[in-house]
Amino acid sequence: MSTADAATKRHHVVIIGSGFGGLAAARSLKKADVDITLISKTTSHLFQPLLYQCATGILSEGEIAPPTRLILRKQKNVRVILGDVEAIDMDAKTVTSRLSNIATTVTPYDSLVVAAGAQQSYFGNDQFATYAPGMKTIDDALELRGRILGAFEAAEVATDHAERERRLTFVVVGAGPTGVELAGQIAELADRTLAGAFRTIEPNDCRVILLDAAPAVLPPMGEKLGLKAQQRLEKMGVEIQLNAMVTNVDYKGITVKDKDGSERRIECACKVWSAGVQASPLGKMIAEQSHGTEVDRAGRVVVEPDLTVKGHPYVFVVGDLMAVKGVPGMAQGAIQGANYATKQIKNHLKGHDDPANREPFKYWDKGSMATISRFDAVAQVGKFEFSGFIAWVAWLVLHLYYLVGYKNRLTTVVAWGITFIGRARGQMAITSQMVYARLALEKLQNQQRQAGVPVGPPNDASAAVAASADGRAAEGMPTPEREQQAAG
Numbered sequence: 001m002s003t004a005d006a007a008t009k010r011h012h013v014v015i016i017g018s019g020f021g022g023l024a025a026a027r028s029l030k031k032a033d034v035d036i037t038l039i040s041k042t043t044s045h046l047f048q049p050l051l052y053q054c055a056t057g058i059l060s061e062g063e064i065a066p067p068t069r070l071i072l073r074k075q076k077n078v079r080v081i082l083g084d085v086e087a088i089d090m091d092a093k094t095v096t097s098r099l100s101n102i103a104t105t106v107t108p109y110d111s112l113v114v115a116a117g118a119q120q121s122y123f124g125n126d127q128f129a130t131y132a133p134g135m136k137t138i139d140d141a142l143e144l145r146g147r148i149l150g151a152f153e154a155a156e157v158a159t160d161h162a163e164r165e166r167r168l169t170f171v172v173v174g175a176g177p178t179g180v181e182l183a184g185q186i187a188e189l190a191d192r193t194l195a196g197a198f199r200t201i202e203p204n205d206c207r208v209i210l211l212d213a214a215p216a217v218l219p220p221m222g223e224k225l226g227l228k229a230q231q232r233l234e235k236m237g238v239e240i241q242l243n244a245m246v247t248n249v250d251y252k253g254i255t256v257k258d259k260d261g262s263e264r265r266i267e268c269a270c271k272v273w274s275a276g277v278q279a280s281p282l283g284k285m286i287a288e289q290s291h292g293t294e295v296d297r298a299g300r301v302v303v304e305p306d307l308t309v310k311g312h313p314y315v316f317v318v319g320d321l322m323a324v325k326g327v328p329g330m331a332q333g334a335i336q337g338a339n340y341a342t343k344q345i346k347n348h349l350k351g352h353d354d355p356a357n358r359e360p361f362k363y364w365d366k367g368s369m370a371t372i373s374r375f376d377a378v379a380q381v382g383k384f385e386f387s388g389f390i391a392w393v394a395w396l397v398l399h400l401y402y403l404v405g406y407k408n409r410l411t412t413v414v415a416w417g418i419t420f421i422g423r424a425r426g427q428m429a430i431t432s433q434m435v436y437a438r439l440a441l442e443k444l445q446n447q448q449r450q451a452g453v454p455v456g457p458p459n460d461a462s463a464a465v466a467a468s469a470d471g472r473a474a475e476g477m478p479t480p481e482r483e484q485q486a487a488g
């Protein structure tokens with residue numbers, strides 16, 4: 001176990017997470033007289049709003065997930081550590097993170113900003129994940145790309161009519177922005193990019209089904225925009241099934257329960273889950289150490305008006321991990337929360353901070369948007385609602401603005417031009433690793449667990465680092481030491 005350079009003389013800020021909240025916090029402390037340690041279990045800053053474009057072959061994973069340490073290379077007061085945070089000790093003021101089986105690091109802090117976000121929720125049916133991956137990580141997006149394009153390939157060689165239809169049926173569960181965007185892109189991929197490329201199937205004959213247990217599409221954006229989005233998707237051939245609750249997911253398809261209580265099957269090869277989120281388990285860990293702090297049903301920390309937890313004025317929880325009335329789980333919530341937290345830290349450094357009398361966090365709602373297809377989006381800014389081409393252009397500009405790095409912005413514009421003006425997509429390669437790696441890793445880890453071998457949490461980046469650090473030492477891989485241990 002190592003201890004990070006804790007004995008620094010300057011105020012030490014530890015930030016957990018390199019998403020919107022974590023990166024905003026680090027950047028806003030650029031000129032502050034502090035040392036910062038940013039700990040994240042992924043090496044990159046993932047721009048989640050464009051994950052669906054990675055999944056459908058428009059953008060590469062590099063364009064939406066630049067390495068955090070390169071973004072922060074010039075900011076000399078930050079040290080970036082790759083590691084899974086396993087423990088936060090709010091009495092000792094330390095954070096313990098682990099990089100696979102290679103290293104455990106204990107990092108002391110004076111101020112802590114926790115921006116660990118959320119993960120996919122299957123509402124207690126985690127077994128669905130085997131057949132219906134979510135849309136939260138680069139791994140998810142690449143797996144989906146493999147599954148979507150793989151389904152067309154499998155349909156091309158199917159000799160049985162029913163099986164061909166099954167392979168050409170795509171089901172997206174969850175009609176929020178992610179589900180709407182993904183369903184629209186699968187339809188457009190089939191209609192434009194893949195048209196004419198197969199000999200025994202017509203990609204455009206595929207069924208794309210968007211279903212939700214709720215009675216509307218895009219519920220947070222209101223009835224009018226939801227209906228507009230629904231009509232546009234239907235015009236593109238997407239089937240919308242509302243009031244439809246998924247009760248089972250298996251290899252062959254899904255089982256759905258309708259409002260009248262009847263159950264039916266949808267035979268489909270490719271299923272995507274974009275129906276719910278569950279906050280990082282770090283939320284519960286924090287709440288348990290703070291008398292009077294609770295987590296909500298989604299595991300988010302019910303923070304104080306200054307985004308701290310009771311009794312710990314320098315432990316801030318921001319972004320998708322915080323529960324604040326009126327603040328949605330969106331990038332702006334995370335960025336504004338992080339900026340608010342670092343402002344309090346800066347005030348403290350200047351001797352101006354009085355935790356008991358801080359002005360409460362105020363969220364500025366800048367609106368929300370969702371694309372439906374090329375040239376078509378819906379947007380809501382304050383009381384204004386608009387849709388169509390103008391909304392789509394606004395969506396493009398806004399996403400470009402928030403994308404990190406000039407090179408990424410440039411290559412993204414080029415990729416968008418290729419796809420939206422032309423009909424090609426630059427990222428259509430798929431590999432068996434994309435499709436099978438998650439399940440193969442899980443299987444390996446389960447075997448190791450059953451054998452009593454210590455296995456760390458599944459973590460793409462740390463497993464990769466472990467594998468390169470000492471050959472077979474990747475998470476879940478047998479080593480002589482582990483085999484000996486397992487044998488007792």
Ligand SMILES: Cc1cc2nc3c(=O)[nH]c(=O)nc-3n(C[C@H](O)[C@H](O)[C@H](O)COP(=O)(O)OP(=O)(O)OC[C@H]3O[C@@H](n4cnc5c(N)ncnc54)[C@H](O)[C@@H]3O)c2cc1C
Pocket residue numbers: 016017018019020021022039040041042044046047048049050051052083084085086115116117118135136177178280282318319320321329330331332334369
């Ligand atoms: C598919 C998709 C589309 C979206 N589209 C939009 C959109 O169009 N507009 C919009 O405003 N919002 C959108 N969102 C929501 C937005 O991305 C989130 O609200 C935002 O990312 C939250 O930021 P965050 O910093 O709280 O968490 P995240 O960005 O999720 O970052 C969490 C970070 O914490 C790290 N982490 C987690 N656990 C640990 C641990 N134990 N140890 C170390 N590190 C850890 C992760 O690696 C990650 O770096 C979308 C989300 C998704 C999934």
